[in-house]
Amino acid sequence: MNYSIKDVSEKFNISPYTLRYYEKEELLPNIHRTSNGTRVYSDVDLEWLQLICCMRATGMSISYIKDYVDLCRQGDDTISERREIIVKQKEIIENHIKEYTKLLRLVNKKLEHYDTLTKFNGKMLDT
Numbered sequence: 001m002n003y004s005i006k007d008v009s010e011k012f013n014i015s016p017y018t019l020r021y022y023e024k025e026e027l028l029p030n031i032h033r034t035s036n037g038t039r040v041y042s043d044v045d046l047e048w049l050q051l052i053c054c055m056r057a058t059g060m061s062i063s064y065i066k067d068y069v070d071l072c073r074q075g076d077d078t079i080s081e082r083r084e085i086i087v088k089q090k091e092i093i094e095n096h097i098k099e100y101t102k103l104l105r106l107v108n109k110k111l112e113h114y115d116t117l118t119k120f121n122g123k124m125l126d127t
Contacts, residue, residue, distance in 0.1 A: 003041040011046070012053055019049075025062055027052050027069055058092045 005016045022028050023039070028048055032040045041049075048069075055065050068085050071078040 001043055003046065005039050005041070008041045008046065008049065012049055014053070022049070022052060025066060027062070027065055029069060029073060055089060058089055058096065060089065060092075 003011070005019055008019060009016045019028070019039075023031050028045055031045060032042065034040060052065055055068070056062075064085075068082060071082050071085075
Protein backbone atom coordinates (compact mmCIF):
# COMPACT_ATOMS: atom_id res chain seq x y z
CA MET A 1 0.00 0.00 0.00
CA ASN A 2 1.12 3.57 -0.61
CA TYR A 3 0.85 6.49 1.81
CA SER A 4 1.24 10.22 1.43
CA ILE A 5 3.40 12.32 3.73
CA LYS A 6 0.16 13.55 5.34
CA ASP A 7 -1.03 9.97 5.95
CA VAL A 8 2.28 9.00 7.55
CA SER A 9 2.47 12.20 9.55
CA GLU A 10 -0.96 11.57 11.04
CA LYS A 11 -0.38 7.86 11.59
CA PHE A 12 2.82 8.42 13.58
CA ASN A 13 1.87 11.79 15.05
CA ILE A 14 4.99 13.47 13.71
CA SER A 15 5.25 16.50 11.47
CA PRO A 16 5.90 16.37 7.74
CA TYR A 17 9.01 18.42 8.53
CA THR A 18 10.29 15.58 10.75
CA LEU A 19 9.64 13.04 8.01
CA ARG A 20 11.55 15.15 5.51
CA TYR A 21 14.35 15.57 8.08
CA TYR A 22 14.57 11.81 8.63
CA GLU A 23 14.82 11.32 4.89
CA LYS A 24 17.49 14.03 4.60
CA GLU A 25 19.49 12.36 7.39
CA GLU A 26 19.13 9.07 5.50
CA LEU A 27 17.19 7.34 8.26
CA LEU A 28 14.48 6.44 5.77
CA PRO A 29 16.66 5.08 3.02
CA ASN A 30 14.44 4.56 -0.01
CA ILE A 31 11.44 6.87 -0.08
CA HIS A 32 9.93 6.65 -3.54
CA ARG A 33 8.88 9.81 -5.33
CA THR A 34 6.38 10.25 -8.09
CA SER A 35 7.38 11.92 -11.36
CA ASN A 36 6.38 15.28 -9.90
CA GLY A 37 8.49 14.73 -6.74
CA THR A 38 5.75 13.81 -4.29
CA ARG A 39 6.91 11.38 -1.61
CA VAL A 40 5.16 8.01 -1.54
CA TYR A 41 5.68 5.82 1.52
CA SER A 42 5.36 2.04 1.44
CA ASP A 43 4.58 -0.45 4.20
CA VAL A 44 8.32 -1.17 4.44
CA ASP A 45 8.97 2.56 4.96
CA LEU A 46 6.39 2.56 7.75
CA GLU A 47 8.17 -0.36 9.43
CA TRP A 48 11.43 1.60 9.32
CA LEU A 49 9.67 4.66 10.68
CA GLN A 50 8.13 2.66 13.50
CA LEU A 51 11.60 1.48 14.53
CA ILE A 52 13.01 5.00 14.26
CA CYS A 53 10.21 6.39 16.43
CA CYS A 54 10.82 3.64 18.98
CA MET A 55 14.53 4.40 19.09
CA ARG A 56 13.91 8.15 19.37
CA ALA A 57 11.40 7.60 22.18
CA THR A 58 14.08 5.76 24.15
CA GLY A 59 16.51 8.62 23.67
CA MET A 60 18.63 7.30 20.82
CA SER A 61 20.33 10.08 18.90
CA ILE A 62 19.79 10.63 15.20
CA SER A 63 23.44 9.85 14.51
CA TYR A 64 23.19 6.54 16.39
CA ILE A 65 20.06 5.59 14.47
CA LYS A 66 21.85 6.54 11.25
CA ASP A 67 24.70 4.19 12.21
CA TYR A 68 22.14 1.42 12.69
CA VAL A 69 20.50 2.13 9.32
CA ASP A 70 23.91 2.17 7.64
CA LEU A 71 24.68 -1.23 9.16
CA CYS A 72 21.37 -2.56 7.83
CA ARG A 73 22.27 -1.37 4.35
CA GLN A 74 25.56 -3.26 4.53
CA GLY A 75 23.76 -6.57 4.76
CA ASP A 76 24.11 -9.77 6.73
CA ASP A 77 27.74 -9.21 7.67
CA THR A 78 26.57 -6.65 10.24
CA ILE A 79 23.89 -8.71 11.98
CA SER A 80 25.85 -9.10 15.21
CA GLU A 81 26.52 -5.33 15.39
CA ARG A 82 22.86 -4.55 14.73
CA ARG A 83 21.80 -7.09 17.33
CA GLU A 84 24.04 -5.41 19.89
CA ILE A 85 22.42 -2.04 19.17
CA ILE A 86 18.97 -3.55 19.69
CA VAL A 87 20.13 -5.27 22.90
CA LYS A 88 21.30 -1.89 24.21
CA GLN A 89 17.95 -0.34 23.29
CA LYS A 90 16.15 -3.16 25.10
CA GLU A 91 18.20 -2.42 28.22
CA ILE A 92 17.35 1.27 27.97
CA ILE A 93 13.65 0.46 27.67
CA GLU A 94 13.80 -1.96 30.61
CA ASN A 95 15.49 0.74 32.70
CA HIS A 96 12.78 3.22 31.72
CA ILE A 97 10.12 0.70 32.75
CA LYS A 98 11.82 0.18 36.13
CA GLU A 99 12.00 3.93 36.71
CA TYR A 100 8.37 4.47 35.71
CA THR A 101 7.33 1.56 37.93
CA LYS A 102 8.98 3.34 40.87
CA LEU A 103 7.22 6.56 39.96
CA LEU A 104 3.89 4.76 39.66
CA ARG A 105 4.36 3.25 43.13
CA LEU A 106 4.97 6.71 44.56
CA VAL A 107 1.91 8.16 42.86
CA ASN A 108 -0.24 5.22 44.03
CA LYS A 109 1.06 5.66 47.56
CA LYS A 110 0.10 9.33 47.47
CA LEU A 111 -3.34 8.45 46.12
CA GLU A 112 -3.83 5.92 48.93
CA HIS A 113 -2.85 8.62 51.40
CA TYR A 114 -5.46 11.02 49.99
CA ASP A 115 -8.09 8.28 49.87
CA THR A 116 -7.40 7.50 53.55
CA LEU A 117 -7.67 11.18 54.48
CA THR A 118 -10.88 11.55 52.51
CA LYS A 119 -12.46 8.52 54.19
CA PHE A 120 -11.22 9.63 57.60
CA ASN A 121 -12.83 13.03 57.18
CA GLY A 122 -16.07 11.39 56.13
CA LYS A 123 -15.93 12.89 52.69
CA MET A 124 -15.69 10.90 49.52
CA LEU A 125 -14.70 12.77 46.42
CA ASP A 126 -16.73 12.36 43.27
CA THR A 127 -14.59 10.94 40.52
